[in-house]
Amino acid sequence: MKAFKNHFIFEFKTGIRDKNLLLMNYLFPLGFYIMIGFLMANINPDFIDIIIPAMVVITILISTLLGIPEPLVKSREAGIFRSYKINGVPATSIVIIPPLTTIIHIIVVSIIITPTAFAFFKAPLPKNWLAFVLIFLLTAFTCAGLAVLIGIASSSSRGTILWSQLIFIPSMLIGGYFVPSQLLPTFLGKIGMLLPSTHAINLFKFYSYNQSIDYNPIWSLLILFFGGILSFGLAIYLFNWDSQNKTRRAHPAFAFFAFIPFIIGAFFLP
Amino acid sequence: MKDIVVEVNKLRKVYGDLIAVDDISFNVEKGEIFGLLGPNGAGKTTTFECLEGLRKPDGGNFKLLGKSPNYNYNNLRNIIGVQLQTSGLPDSMCVNEAMNFFSAYHNVPSRYDLLERLGLKEKMGVQYHTLSTGLQRRLALALAIAHKPPILFLDEPTAGLDVQSRVELHNMIKELQENGTTILFATHDMAEAEKIANRVAILLKGKIVTIGTPREITATGAGLTKISVRVEGSSLSKLNIKFPGVTQFKSIDEYTIYYSTNIGLTVSALIEYISKQKDELIDLRVERPSLEDRFLEITNTKTKK
Numbered sequence: 001m002k003a004f005k006n007h008f009i010f011e012f013k014t015g016i017r018d019k020n021l022l023l024m025n026y027l028f029p030l031g032f033y034i035m036i037g038f039l040m041a042n043i044n045p046d047f048i049d050i051i052i053p054a055m056v057v058i059t060i061l062i063s064t065l066l067g068i069p070e071p072l073v074k075s076r077e078a079g080i081f082r083s084y085k086i087n088g089v090p091a092t093s094i095v096i097i098p099p100l101t102t103i104i105h106i107i108v109v110s111i112i113i114t115p116t117a118f119a120f121f122k123a124p125l126p127k128n129w130l131a132f133v134l135i136f137l138l139t140a141f142t143c144a145g146l147a148v149l150i151g152i153a154s155s156s157s158r159g160t161i162l163w164s165q166l167i168f169i170p171s172m173l174i175g176g177y178f179v180p181s182q183l184l185p186t187f188l189g190k191i192g193m194l195l196p197s198t199h200a201i202n203l204f205k206f207y208s209y210n211q212s213i214d215y216n217p218i219w220s221l222l223i224l225f226f227g228g229i230l231s232f233g234l235a236i237y238l239f240n241w242d243s244q245n246k247t248r249r250a251h252p253a254f255a256f257f258a259f260i261p262f263i264i265g266a267f268f269l270p
Numbered sequence: 271m272k273d274i275v276v277e278v279n280k281l282r283k284v285y286g287d288l289i290a291v292d293d294i295s296f297n298v299e300k301g302e303i304f305g306l307l308g309p310n311g312a313g314k315t316t317t318f319e320c321l322e323g324l325r326k327p328d329g330g331n332f333k334l335l336g337k338s339p340n341y342n343y344n345n346l347r348n349i350i351g352v353q354l355q356t357s358g359l360p361d362s363m364c365v366n367e368a369m370n371f372f373s374a375y376h377n378v379p380s381r382y383d384l385l386e387r388l389g390l391k392e393k394m395g396v397q398y399h400t401l402s403t404g405l406q407r408r409l410a411l412a413l414a415i416a417h418k419p420p421i422l423f424l425d426e427p428t429a430g431l432d433v434q435s436r437v438e439l440h441n442m443i444k445e446l447q448e449n450g451t452t453i454l455f456a457t458h459d460m461a462e463a464e465k466i467a468n469r470v471a472i473l474l475k476g477k478i479v480t481i482g483t484p485r486e487i488t489a490t491g492a493g494l495t496k497i498s499v500r501v502e503g504s505s506l507s508k509l510n511i512k513f514p515g516v517t518q519f520k521s522i523d524e525y526t527i528y529y530s531t532n533i534g535l536t537v538s539a540l541i542e543y544i545s546k547q548k549d550e551l552i553d554l555r556v557e558r559p560s561l562e563d564r565f566l567e568i569t570n571t572k573t574k575k
Contacts, residue, residue, distance in 0.1 A: 003374035010360075010367055017362040017397075075360065082324055083358030087413070088347040088375040242324065 007093055012101040015067075024067035025105040029059035033113055037121050047178065049211075051123045053132075053204035054177035056110045057197050060140050061175075063106050064147040065168045068098055069160035072151030081241045091239045095152070095232065099144030106140055124209070131207035139200035142224045145231025146196065146258060152235045153255035167195065176201035181214040189214075193266040194259065199224050215269050226261040234258055273300040275335055275421060275452045276321070282329030283316050283476075290316040292476035293330065298454060298469075300420075303447050305463040306456040307561075308473035309569060314456035315355060317473070318423050321454075322352050334421055348376060351419035353410045355426050361399035365390050365409055368398065369416065376417035384412040388442070403430040411439065415446065422446065424455035428462060440466050460562035470561070472568055479568055488564045494518075494529040496557040497536060501526075505547035513539045525553070 015021045033055045040047040047054070072094075075081055084094060117123035126132035146167065154160045172178075174188050175197030181189055192198045199220035205211040234255055276298035283291040291313045298304040306314045319325040321332055323339060323346045331338055339346045359368055365385060373380040385391055388408040393401060401409065407427065414422060427443070428436045443453060443466055457463055463470050464484045471481040480487055494517060499506060506526045515532030530536035533556060544551050 003371075003377075006367075006371050006374045010363060010371060014360065014362050079354060079356045079358035080360055081358075083354060085324065086322060086347065086350075086352045086354070087372045 003089075004093060004097075007089070007097050008101060011097045012104060014071075015101055015105050018071070021067055021071070025063050025102065026109060028066075029055070029062050029109050030112065032058065032062070033117075037117065041121050044178075048121050048123050050177060050201070050205065050209070051121060052114050052117050052126065053135075053201060053208070055113050055117065056106075056136060057139060057175070057177065057200045057204070058172070059106055059109045059113065060136075060143050060200075061168055061171055061197060063102050063109070064099070064140070064143040065150070065164040068102055068144065068147035069151035069154060069164055070157050071098065072148065073154055073157050073160050076240065076242070077156075079242075085241045091241070092236060095148055095235050095239060099141075099148055102144060102147075103137075103140045110136065126204075126208040127210050128208045132204065135200065135203045135207060138203075138221070138224050138228070139196060142196050142228035142231065145228040145235065148235040149231045149238075149255050149258055152238050152240070153252040155252070171195045171197040174198070176214070190266045193269060194262045196224060196227060196262070199265070215265075219265055219269050223261040223265040227258060230260065231258040274298070275300045275302075276304075276454065277333040277336075278317075278321070278330070279332065280330035281317065281320060281327050281332060283313075283320055283325060284328045289476050291320065291327070294473070294476070294478050295330075296471055296478060296481060298452055300452055301447055301450050302468045303443065303453045303455070303466055305467035305470035306454065306473055307458075307460065307463055307470050307565060308456075309458070311475075312473040313476040314473055315425055316476075318352075318425055318454070318456055322346070322350060322423055348417060349420055351414035351417065351422045353407075353414040353422075353424045353427055355429070359398045359406075359409070361397065363398045364395050365398070365401070366394040368409060368413060372413045373416050378417045381412065381416040384416060385409075388412050389438075404432060404435040407431060407439070408435070411442065415451075420451060422451050422453045424453065426457055427455055428457070428459065436462070460560065460565050464561040472565060474569060484561045488559050488561055490564075494531060494559060495533045496555075496559070496563075497528045497530055497533070497540070498525045498553070498555040498557070499528070499540060499544075499551070500524050500553040501544055502550035502552055503547070505544055505549035511543065513543070 015025050036055070037051060040051065081094065114125070118125050147164070150160055150163045154163060170191065174184055174192040175195050176192065177197070181192055181198060184192060193215070202213050202215050202220045203217055203224070206213045206217040234257060237249055238252060238254060274297045278297070279295050280293045281291055281295070282289070282293050294317065306317060308314050316325065320327045321334070334346065335349055363371070366382070369380045369382065369385060385394065388411065390405060390409060390412065393405060398406065398409070407430070411427065424443070428439055431439065440462070447453060467484060469481065469483050470487065471478045472487070473479070480490070513528065513536050515530040515536040516528045517531060519526060519528045521527070528536060537554070537556065541551065
C-alpha cells in the first residue's frame with residue numbers, strides 16, 4: 001500500500017513538474033476553455049448551454065489522449081520499466097496509476113471550469129450533480145483506458161501522436177458539442193458514434209441537464225463502460241516492459257478490440 | 271568448499287539467427303566478485319538480463335541461492351540487486367523520491383544512510399535528469415543495494431565516471447563483498463576487472479573462452495614480459511642486436527620495447543650491453559602481461575579464427 005501511495009504521489013507530481021504534462025493537464029484545457037468561452041458566447045450562444053459538459057469532455061480528451069500515451073512510450077524506451085520490473089513494480093501499477101493521477105488533474109481543472117463558466121458565461125449548472133459526477137468519471141475512465149492502450153500498443157512516440165490524434169481531432173469536430181449530432185450527415189453521425197466524446201455528451205445532456213438527446217443513453221452508458229473495461233484489460237494484457245525485448249503476449253493490433261463496443265454502437269444504435 | 275550462489279548451466283539465448291549467449295556455464299561462490307568481460311556484442315548484458323529475469327532464456331537453466339527462479343520474476347526481486355547499464359529512472363524523479371519509491375516496492379525502510387555514504391545527501395531534492403553521470407551511477411548503486419540483496423549485478427558500473435568516483439565505487443564494491451554480498455559485474459575495463467574481480471570470464475560471440483582469476487588468465491597466455499628501455503645514446507638503435515629471451519621488439523618514442531620470455535636473462539644482458547657500449551641507461555621498466563594484453567591476445571586469436 002505504501003509503495004502504491006509513493007508511486008501515486010510521484011506520478012501526480014510529475015503531472016505538474018513535467019512541462020509537457022503541465023501543458024496537457026492545465027494550460028491547454030484552461031486556455032482553450034477561456035478562448036472558446038469568449039468566442040462562442042458571441043457567435044453561438046446556444047453552445048453556452050452545454051459549455052460546462054463540453055469543456056469537461058474536452059479537458060478529459062486533452063489530458064488523457066494527449067497526455068498519457070507519450071510518457072508511457074518514452075519510459076519504455078528509456079528502460080524505466082525495466083528498472084521498475086527489477087524492483088518489483090507491478091505492471092498493473094504502471095498501467096493504472098498514470099490514468100488515476102491524470103483524472104485527479106482533470107477534476108481540478110473541471111472544478112475551475114464549472115463555477116467560472118457559470119459566473120462569466122452564464123452557463124447553466126447541471127440539474128443532476130450526481131449524474132454529472134458519475135458521467136464525468138465514466139468518460140474519464142474510458143478515455144484514460146484508450147490513452148493507456150495507445151501508449152502500450154504504440155511502438156514509438158510518433159505512433160502515439162497518430163493514434164491519439166485519430167480520436168482527438170474527430171472528437172473536436174464531430175464529437176457532439178460544437179455541432180449537435182442530429183445535424184450531422186448520416187455518415188458523419190455514424191463516425192461520430194465511434195468516439196467516446198459523442199456518448200459522453202449524449203449522457204451529460206440526458207442525465208445531468210434533462211435535455212433532449214440523439215441516442216439511447218443506456219447504449220451510451222454501456223459503450224463507454226465496456227470500451228473502458230476492454231481498453232484497460234487489453235492494456236494490461238499487451239503491456240511490454242522493454243522496448244528491446246519484443247516478446248509480447250499478443251500482436252499490438254489486438255488493441256483495436258477496444259473499439260468493438262463503439263463499432264457495435266455505430267451499427268446498431270438507432 | 272564455499273557455497274555456490276550463482277549456478278549457470280548451458281544458458282542459451284537466441285535472437286533470430288543470432289546466438290547471443292551460446293550454452294555458457296559458470297558458477298559464482300558466495301562473497302565473490304565475478305567479472306564478465308568481452309567486447310561489444312559478446313553477450314555480457316544478455317547473460318545478465320537472463321539472470322536478472324529481464325529475458326527468458328531459450329535453453330539451459332540457472333540457480334540463484336540454490337533455487338531456480340523458473341523465470342518468475344517475483345522469485346528474484348528480493349534476492350538480487352541490479353544496477354542496469356542505463357539507470358532507467360524518470361527524469362523528474364528526485365533522489366529522495368527514488369529511494370522512497372524503490373524501497374517501498376521492496377518493502378524495506380528507505381536507506382538515506384546509503385545516499386549519504388554515496389555523497390548524495392546534498393542532492394536529496396534534486397531531479398534525476400539534473401544529476402551528473404557520476405551521481406546518477408551512484409544513485410543507481412544506492413537503489414540496487416538498498417534492500418541488502420545477497421547477489422548484486424552491476425552492468426558497466428563505472429562507465430562515464432571520473433577517476434575519483436571510480437575509486438570510490440571500487441571501495442564501495444569491496445566493502446559490499448566484505449559484508450558477504452556476491453557481486454557479478456560486466457565491464458569493458460580490463461584494469462578495473464583486474465583490480466576488483468576475484469574471478470573473471472571472457473565472453474566472445476556468446477561463448478566463454480576463458481575463466482579464472484585474473485592472475486591465472488594472464489599466466490596462460492604467451493607469457494611475454496614487456497621490458498621498456500630508454501638510453502642516452504643510440505646503442506639500442508642497431509637492428510641486429512639480439513638479447514636472450516627476446517621474441518620481438520619495437521621502438522615507441524624514445525623507448526625500445528622488448529617482449530621477453532625470460533626477464534632475468536634479458537635484463538642482465540641488456541644492462542651489460544649498454545654498459546659495454548658506454549651508453550647511459552635512463553629508464554628501464556618491466557611490466558608483467560596485464561589482463562588487457564591477455565584479453566586482446568584472446569580476442570585477436572578467436573576473431574581471426
